[in-house]
Amino acid sequence: MLEIEGIELRYGAVKAVRDVSLRMEQGELVTLLGANGAGKSSTLKSIAGVLKPARGTIRLDGQDISGLSPEQLVRRGVAMVPETRDVFPDLTVEENLQLGAFCRRRDTRGVAASRERMFDLFPLLAERTRQPAGTLSGGQQQQLVIARAMMSDPRLLLLDEPSLGLAPVIVDRIFEMIVELRQSGVTILLVEQNATKALKISDRSYVLSLGRVAASGTSDDIAARSDLKSIYLG
Amino acid sequence: EDEIIIGGALSLTGVQAPLDEAGLKGAEVAVKALNDQGGLLGKKIKLINIDGKSDPVTVGNNAINVIDQGAELVIAPCDFDFGGPASREAQNANIVGISTCASDPLYSSWSLGDKQFTLSMWNTAMGATAAEYAFKERGWKSAYVVTDQFIAYTKSLSKYFTQHFKDLGGEVVLEDAYTQGAQDFSAQLARLQALPEKPDVIFISSYMPDLGTIIRAIREVGITTPIMGGDSYDDPSLFEALGERFGNEIYFVGHTWMGAEAHPDMGKFIELYKAQHGSEPDTSFVATGWDTVMLMAQAVKIAGSTDGAAVAKALEENEFDLLTGKLSYSNAELGHQPNKSAALIGISGGKPSFLGWRRAESQPAP
Amino acid sequence: MVNQSLKANSVTVEFVGLRALDNVSLTLNRREILGLIGPNGSGKTTLINVLTGQVKPVSGTVTCDGEDISALLPRERALRGILRSFQTVRLFSNLTVEENIEVAAIAKGSSRRAAGRIVDRLLEEFSLGAYRAELASSLNYGDERRVEIARALAAEPKYLLLDEPAAGMNEDESATLMQVLARLPQERDLGIIIIDHDMPLIMRLCHRLQAIAQGKTIGEGGVDEVRRLPAVIEAYLGADAVESEDHA
Amino acid sequence: MNNSKLITFVAIVIPVLAVMLAARFLGFPVFERIATLLFINMILVLGLQAFMGNSGILSFAHIAFMGIGAYTSSLFTIPLQMRGMVLPDLYPVLKPILLSPYAAIAVGAVAAMLVAALVAYPLMRLSDAAAVITSFALLVVMHTIMVNWSEVTNGPRTLFGVPKATTIYLAAGGAILAALVALYFKESRTGLLLRAVRDDEIAAGAMGANLSLLRWKGFVLSALFAGFAGGLWAHFITSYQPSAFYLKETFVILGMLVIGGAGTVSGAVLGTFVVTFAFEALRATENALNSSSVFPWQLVGLTEIVLALAMIAVLVLRPGGLIEAEEFGATWRKWRRRG
Amino acid sequence: MAVYVQFLIDVLSLGSLYALMALGLVIVYGILKLVNFAYGELIMVAGYSLFLLGGTPLPWLVMAAIAVLMAIGAGIATEYAAFRPVRSKSVTAVLITSFAFSTLLQNAALLFISPRARTVPLPDIFSDTVVLGGATIPLRNILTIVAAAIMLAIFSFIMKKTVLGLAMRAAATKFTMARMLGIPANLVITSAFALSGLLAGVVSLFWLGRIGSVVPGIGLEPLLVAFIATVIGGMRSLQGAVVGGFLLALIVTTFNYSLPPELLKFRDAFTFSLVILILLWRPDGLIKGPATGQRT
Ligand SMILES: Nc1ncnc2c1ncn2[C@@H]1O[C@H](COP(=O)(O)OP(=O)(O)OP(=O)(O)O)[C@@H](O)[C@H]1O
Ligand SMILES: Nc1ncnc2c1ncn2[C@@H]1O[C@H](COP(=O)(O)OP(=O)(O)OP(=O)(O)O)[C@@H](O)[C@H]1O
Numbered sequence A: 001m002l003e004i005e006g007i008e009l010r011y012g013a014v015k016a017v018r019d020v021s022l023r024m025e026q027g028e029l030v031t032l033l034g035a036n037g038a039g040k041s042s043t044l045k046s047i048a049g050v051l052k053p054a055r056g057t058i059r060l061d062g063q064d065i066s067g068l069s070p071e072q073l074v075r076r077g078v079a080m081v082p083e084t085r086d087v088f089p090d091l092t093v094e095e096n097l098q099l100g101a102f103c104r105r106r107d108t109r110g111v112a113a114s115r116e117r118m119f120d121l122f123p124l125l126a127e128r129t130r131q132p133a134g135t136l137s138g139g140q141q142q143q144l145v146i147a148r149a150m151m152s153d154p155r156l157l158l159l160d161e162p163s164l165g166l167a168p169v170i171v172d173r174i175f176e177m178i179v180e181l182r183q184s185g186v187t188i189l190l191v192e193q194n195a196t197k198a199l200k201i202s203d204r205s206y207v208l209s210l211g212r213v214a215a216s217g218t219s220d221d222i223a224a225r226s227d228l229k230s231i232y233l234g
Numbered sequence B: 001e002d003e004i005i006i007g008g009a010l011s012l013t014g015v016q017a018p019l020d021e022a023g024l025k026g027a028e029v030a031v032k033a034l035n036d037q038g039g040l041l042g043k044k045i046k047l048i049n050i051d052g053k054s055d056p057v058t059v060g061n062n063a064i065n066v067i068d069q070g071a072e073l074v075i076a077p078c079d080f081d082f083g084g085p086a087s088r089e090a091q092n093a094n095i096v097g098i099s100t101c102a103s104d105p106l107y108s109s110w111s112l113g114d115k116q117f118t119l120s121m122w123n124t125a126m127g128a129t130a131a132e133y134a135f136k137e138r139g140w141k142s143a144y145v146v147t148d149q150f151i152a153y154t155k156s157l158s159k160y161f162t163q164h165f166k167d168l169g170g171e172v173v174l175e176d177a178y179t180q181g182a183q184d185f186s187a188q189l190a191r192l193q194a195l196p197e198k199p200d201v202i203f204i205s206s207y208m209p210d211l212g213t214i215i216r217a218i219r220e221v222g223i224t225t226p227i228m229g230g231d232s233y234d235d236p237s238l239f240e241a242l243g244e245r246f247g248n249e250i251y252f253v254g255h256t257w258m259g260a261e262a263h264p265d266m267g268k269f270i271e272l273y274k275a276q277h278g279s280e281p282d283t284s285f286v287a288t289g290w291d292t293v294m295l296m297a298q299a300v301k302i303a304g305s306t307d308g309a310a311v312a313k314a315l316e317e318n319e320f321d322l323l324t325g326k327l328s329y330s331n332a333e334l335g336h337q338p339n340k341s342a343a344l345i346g347i348s349g350g351k352p353s354f355l356g357w358r359r360a361e362s363q364p365a366p
Numbered sequence C: 001m002v003n004q005s006l007k008a009n010s011v012t013v014e015f016v017g018l019r020a021l022d023n024v025s026l027t028l029n030r031r032e033i034l035g036l037i038g039p040n041g042s043g044k045t046t047l048i049n050v051l052t053g054q055v056k057p058v059s060g061t062v063t064c065d066g067e068d069i070s071a072l073l074p075r076e077r078a079l080r081g082i083l084r085s086f087q088t089v090r091l092f093s094n095l096t097v098e099e100n101i102e103v104a105a106i107a108k109g110s111s112r113r114a115a116g117r118i119v120d121r122l123l124e125e126f127s128l129g130a131y132r133a134e135l136a137s138s139l140n141y142g143d144e145r146r147v148e149i150a151r152a153l154a155a156e157p158k159y160l161l162l163d164e165p166a167a168g169m170n171e172d173e174s175a176t177l178m179q180v181l182a183r184l185p186q187e188r189d190l191g192i193i194i195i196d197h198d199m200p201l202i203m204r205l206c207h208r209l210q211a212i213a214q215g216k217t218i219g220e221g222g223v224d225e226v227r228r229l230p231a232v233i234e235a236y237l238g239a240d241a242v243e244s245e246d247h248a
Numbered sequence D: 001m002n003n004s005k006l007i008t009f010v011a012i013v014i015p016v017l018a019v020m021l022a023a024r025f026l027g028f029p030v031f032e033r034i035a036t037l038l039f040i041n042m043i044l045v046l047g048l049q050a051f052m053g054n055s056g057i058l059s060f061a062h063i064a065f066m067g068i069g070a071y072t073s074s075l076f077t078i079p080l081q082m083r084g085m086v087l088p089d090l091y092p093v094l095k096p097i098l099l100s101p102y103a104a105i106a107v108g109a110v111a112a113m114l115v116a117a118l119v120a121y122p123l124m125r126l127s128d129a130a131a132v133i134t135s136f137a138l139l140v141v142m143h144t145i146m147v148n149w150s151e152v153t154n155g156p157r158t159l160f161g162v163p164k165a166t167t168i169y170l171a172a173g174g175a176i177l178a179a180l181v182a183l184y185f186k187e188s189r190t191g192l193l194l195r196a197v198r199d200d201e202i203a204a205g206a207m208g209a210n211l212s213l214l215r216w217k218g219f220v221l222s223a224l225f226a227g228f229a230g231g232l233w234a235h236f237i238t239s240y241q242p243s244a245f246y247l248k249e250t251f252v253i254l255g256m257l258v259i260g261g262a263g264t265v266s267g268a269v270l271g272t273f274v275v276t277f278a279f280e281a282l283r284a285t286e287n288a289l290n291s292s293s294v295f296p297w298q299l300v301g302l303t304e305i306v307l308a309l310a311m312i313a314v315l316v317l318r319p320g321g322l323i324e325a326e327e328f329g330a331t332w333r334k335w336r337r338r339g
Numbered sequence E: 001m002a003v004y005v006q007f008l009i010d011v012l013s014l015g016s017l018y019a020l021m022a023l024g025l026v027i028v029y030g031i032l033k034l035v036n037f038a039y040g041e042l043i044m045v046a047g048y049s050l051f052l053l054g055g056t057p058l059p060w061l062v063m064a065a066i067a068v069l070m071a072i073g074a075g076i077a078t079e080y081a082a083f084r085p086v087r088s089k090s091v092t093a094v095l096i097t098s099f100a101f102s103t104l105l106q107n108a109a110l111l112f113i114s115p116r117a118r119t120v121p122l123p124d125i126f127s128d129t130v131v132l133g134g135a136t137i138p139l140r141n142i143l144t145i146v147a148a149a150i151m152l153a154i155f156s157f158i159m160k161k162t163v164l165g166l167a168m169r170a171a172a173t174k175f176t177m178a179r180m181l182g183i184p185a186n187l188v189i190t191s192a193f194a195l196s197g198l199l200a201g202v203v204s205l206f207w208l209g210r211i212g213s214v215v216p217g218i219g220l221e222p223l224l225v226a227f228i229a230t231v232i233g234g235m236r237s238l239q240g241a242v243v244g245g246f247l248l249a250l251i252v253t254t255f256n257y258s259l260p261p262e263l264l265k266f267r268d269a270f271t272f273s274l275v276i277l278i279l280l281w282r283p284d285g286l287i288k289g290p291a292t293g294q295r296t
């Protein structure tokens, strides 16, 4: 479903990703590992259309999408949870969720259903619908960001460190949700600091180091490798 | 050197533009006419003007700039506030500067120096002429006076009108103030409407664009009292702003009238102007520009050179016949007070018409 | 000296329509590390905000070494030695790493020269020397966290309140950070509060734990004691977490 | 002063001296006038940088303090025999006081500083939009007072008769002094703390920084610069009116600072030079075009149009200004080291 | 009695005008957090369009509609020229570019039209008067009040009942994030400028109705008024802008009626001092608007 071929990504003069290729099949759950600054987030951003690759191509369902805008990609079913906890601080929880469903705002019934599902998953948010998102606690904001991304009912979900700042119970719940989503056919690309947990639930993994793919394989294989630490460091 | 350079710092932008731009156009016609007749003292005349942007500081800078480029005479902008800096620089360079239409008595040799003049009558004369027309000719006994505090011109015009009107025996029922740019005249209007007794005449010393707003505001609420003012009314955009509906019962004291009734040479000037600028002049300020250049030329011819002292002497000692009337100056000790007549103009149906030349029988001391 | 501790005494905090803290007390002694745990939105950050003065409680007091400081502004409390880090990093992004740390020393009142010495020592301690002259905005997440802690230390705190200092760090990085933090209380006669959701880190580092949920204290005491409390397990850790910890 | 600061300072002094000598000895009075005004503007821009660059708060009021410096100093130097004509309503107490221009300029600078010290403190706790708007309101208030306090300002009308006392040497000296003070202030304890507050008020407060006090110090210093520049300017221009201290000038000064780079002293200086040169060059071009009558009509306002386009272009390409974050000296040293 | 009626109508009509001006600004300033110094020039553009159309035989309403369209166009142009390239980079940079754009427009008017005041065509109904409670009142003032009420209703609807208002606030705070949710953020911001232009256009009709002619610098006064009204009312809410507009009109008119002429000239100093006091008392303005999401 998703094919990335030899992309290079840069911020001005800084090369964040030098040469990364990866593939994902429909319905797969893939983990992206790597040390701080390895280029994981940048890779996700390029898939979401925020960062244009300087070289290489990104194909979704066989179509080149490297030139598309983030808006267009959302309409094709791509949703992203960024690592930066980007809630709209002045909008209420309810309004944040409403904007999450911006692309399918006409489908009122579907939106209402997604909303209920999210409130089941994150009961804290249900109590806070009228609170400005910026006044939520750190973990509550993280939950909101995940819920908001889910509101667009994506086919391809990009998760960048979803467990950041979340209490252990919630982390467990999120991992359960990820597994469930995959079962329902959503394709997921997951970036996690908690490598053990991520490897446990994913089908395949890539390890990035200094902007390149340093290792890849099934998650069990990767987890079993004893030299994981040295791969990390490149 | 085969050129005589006349330098100018007239404003082509900002509040002063309507007065100065017209003056510049008139001056350009005069320069061309003189050059066509062989120039001055056998040399061609060249006019260099740099936009003073209605900003006294810029005017000063530009005056230095043109003097630097060799100007031997300076045309200063209208009004003491805007023209003063140019005249001061001319004085510093020991050359003659003449303002096209500054009328505040501050525009004198006292404050600017012994080589500086203005083509216009002083406000003492302008105010007195207006007061005598109102009181003597029309028998208006009470006046409401609004003064724009913006520049020396607007302030002193009201002052001399009020003073002379009272000296004649008139009563000023209310004096009100306003400052150019405020665009909101409701306070003054409220006070005018609240007056127990309506005045016979309203004297407004201000200029465009706010002048139009004020007169409209007064007329809109149905007050048809005659309105009077000075030469700043001589602006086609005022006539246009008032239109047929509001442009009635308005009288002002100006420099001249753009028709043969005012001066036999006027027709010729208008021809030349049309030939050069492609349209008829629409304000008498073009004539002040023409006159300024012609006055300089006549004085230089008498003096035989462009030397500041010699030209100043020629200006002090002679009488000149100009489109704006006959003009002579007092000597430097007496301030270079101009001695000339005023044109009285009325507006009705949104159109101006010439009511004739007037000369006040007496005028207040500056 | 008596009573060398920072205390919150029965504080209650209310936001529009919400009681974020309900009669919570907390004591932080010098030379100890107190772990503050609890579910998301339970009021941990708010409690720190109360201690540093960013949030005013509707009732209750804060005392520092026996003195009531409830009426003081955050900056006045900083001058008394109460320093903090923030849950979302707040560095001075247009200052260099060096200046970021220097600022804290200067604000505290150190002379330029003394500040310079403090900066040198902290840069070394947190192995930040290489980034000395870099602008703070160009750092990666882990380094930002360390600069923030170093900055707080430059003001020579008596009480240091750290809000999720290890969030976003990988295991190695947080291990290194822990080593530094563990030494501090003894070395500098310092009390530390740490909020973090990384339970292994909390358990290895803290001398004492306090757990809160929904604005109330639900457990307090030794590390092992608190994490076995049913209330804590239910509200915060989840059943499997404890099991897997025990196996490990 | 450390090495890189010294390089920065020298890099500022050299062009100032070069322009001064060129203007003085090329023999065009206009050049001398332009250069003198450039130096006076530089003092103003540096003053604004001292506050705005370090505190990050946009101030519109700066130019009004220039006005205070100008009017105060002029009051004491207009020749006694002219006062009746220039300021007919002047208070009798002030009528007989005459100071030397240099003393008067100093008095003007101090007056501006005192006014700033008195009015500004409560305003300093405001940030963001509220701070911008209050400074704007302060500008309007002070402008209205200047326009209407006829007793000492002659109202909206021109104040004239101020003796010419500012030479190009004095202005250049003032500019160099201002650069030195601005550089020093930026690196001082107050300057450093102020920059910390600029980046994050809450974090700086949590470390003990007193935001209002720090900003107030910066503001007062900047008003001192402005008052000084105002006195120099008044005794150079010799006749002026309150509109010289209002929005148009505010934006010229702001434009110089922002184009050069508000964060750095070198940027402030560069901005002053660049904008002045661009402006003068454009104006000369406009005049040349007009007098050669290439175009059938007068080109009014062309200078402003081109300058506005250039400003937008600069800011699009470098939103932080030409010299953004690092003083010239620091960049120079890094550059040298890399070879 | 007549005086009171007059006072009331003065306050209401001036307030309506001010409220409209402020409303146009609050969209850009309050919601997008951009200081648009070129806002006044939108009014100028509408004014000159009206002037240029003055020679044509079109009915006045058509001319007015075209003028409003031109203002909308100018609003969009402002966004493209002055904001899009520097947006979100630095507050001061945006301020300077918008000021530069405003200079650009003003000087274009100077260069291509004229520095002089130009009379605009106005319908006769604008200068008719009615007598109300003994006071003679220009009908235009009543029309202003009606127009303001209509515009206000339209705007509340757009901002409250459509997603546009929400999308604007989202795009203004987190531009990239908004795009990642599928919000066409650029379009949303452009439409905010278009709305601002629409209001400026409507305002210009009534503002010109008061003064009768247009000059290049006509926009300054409305800009100042809009700023101050926005700020004292509370820049984060539409109601705030409206309240601020009426409050400012009340303050100004009260000063106008009550201050003696010697003090009246200091009116602006009093008004703006009051503005400073209000801001010191409530830095976010009188009406808080939707709560802000700021915390540590
Ligand atoms: N906005 C930016 N400007 C400049 N450089 C950047 C920017 N964002 C990231 N970088 C650089 O790009 C490189 C890759 O960053 P990226 O965020 O993709 O790493 P990551 O693998 O997600 O790391 P982390 O685990 O810390 O999230 C890093 O060296 C980083 O410093
Ligand atoms: N300014 C505010 N306005 C309204 N509610 C607030 C405000 N600040 C905090 N809250 C609420 O108070 C509660 C406590 O928040 P706090 O940030 O202290 O939680 P926390 O324990 O730090 O959570 P986390 O682990 O997610 O960071 C939360 O429910 C939060 O939504």
Ligand SMILES: [Mg+2]
Residues within 6 Å of the ligand: A040, A041, A042, A083, A160
């Ligand atoms: Mg990342």
Ligand SMILES: [Mg+2]
Residues within 6 Å of the ligand: A137, A138, A139, C044, C045, C046, C087, C163
């Ligand atoms: Mg928290």
